[in-house]
């Protein structure tokens with residue numbers, strides 16, 4: 001029994017990619033809310049559906065019989081930021097179950113912020129934006145239902161640490177170790193991003209950036225290491241360590257006993273070799289860059305405020321200090337042409353990143369990209385979305401047909417696999433190389449046949 005049940009809508013098995021990758025992280029934003037509620041004296045239970053199905057939520061309702069239920073999507077999790085329809089379906093089903101059980105409900109998350117009307121209903125409070133304080137006010141008796149615009153936090157100092165003890169951490173550890181041979185925990189040091197890439201949706205934090213004090217982050221890491229013994233961390237920040245003084249302090253704290261980590265950064269922050277070196281000394285083992293494209297004209301169209309040359313420099317600098325590099329790449333951004341796609345292929349061939357993630361450009365409401373991509377279309381922003389993160393459907397009028405982008409993705413994957421095996425031969429890479437080598441000319445021919453018309 002509990003007065004208040006805090007739940008999140010991400011169930012790994014609902015998204016084929018998440019189910020296949022098996023890289024679960026506890027929902028940080030949801031656990032922070034649970035911890036804030038606990039600190040305020042509420043009797044709180046947590047429903048963590050990561051390894052279950054939505055039906056398990058019904059059992060949690062029956063077990064706890066809460067008067068109030070918070071159904072949240074974690075704004076620190078990439079796939080929930082993509083506002084996939086599987087998460088919306090899960091959240092709506094959970095809201096309906098909670099209402100049927102007689103509970104008052106509050107609902108929040110990236111998709112909720114974009115489309116509050118979809119979630120509105122009797123006895124439902126819908127939060128647009130950063131949800132912690134709104135949930136606290138609601139739990140404290142604020143009875144107003146309907147759509148509520150949250151007031152953003154000006155500082156993260158004093159924010160409760162996630163209630164890590166409320167999830168089945170051994171199961172997370174076991175899943176990681178069994179599938180990846182290592183145990184990776186996620187941690188957030190900041191919220192938001194101040195950059196302006198015009199396809200990047202910012203429904204929760206807007207174009208704002210707030211960062212936790214490095215000392216607080218390091219104290220939490222020490223606690224997590226003592227309690228759960230992770231092998232490494234994944235910093236969920238949109239961009240890790242944007243501020244040089246912050247990185248300097250983190251490095252000071254971590255220098256004696258750094259914990260390995262993976263993170264996301266920007267190429268322009270890494271053109272200075274000293275930053276790459278400090279990241280490595282702080283524990284960075286893998287850095288993902290939003291490289292997006294090997295064409296400067298596409299990067300300009302995205303307002304990326306970065307260049308291909310910076311991607312090259314960042315790659316050189318990270319590699320020089322032994323840090324693995326991942327590239328997020330996009331295909332199909334408005335204005336991209338056949339020659340630009342080939343530039344991206346050449347960039348992957350020449351830089352041979354250690355990992356790539358390729359998707360077609362995915363417009364989300366509230367962005368310049370959405371406005372451009374959907375201009376002249378009658379698309380309903382509330383219904384246009386991918387069902388799962390593997391969908392890769394081009395949702396707008398593009399110059400080339402869908403099979404062109406499918407083939408271009410395969411070419412990029414083959415280029416990456418072959419370039420990687422040349423740079424760092426591994427048994428697995430060598431075994432897979434013939435398959436990629438056979439695939440490459442077929443897909444490259446499809447790209448040529450489908451793309452040369454323009």
Ligand code: SF4
Pocket residue numbers: 193194195196197200238239266290
């Ligand atoms: S740097 Fe990354 S998180 Fe920031 S606006 Fe650009 S794409 Fe978004």
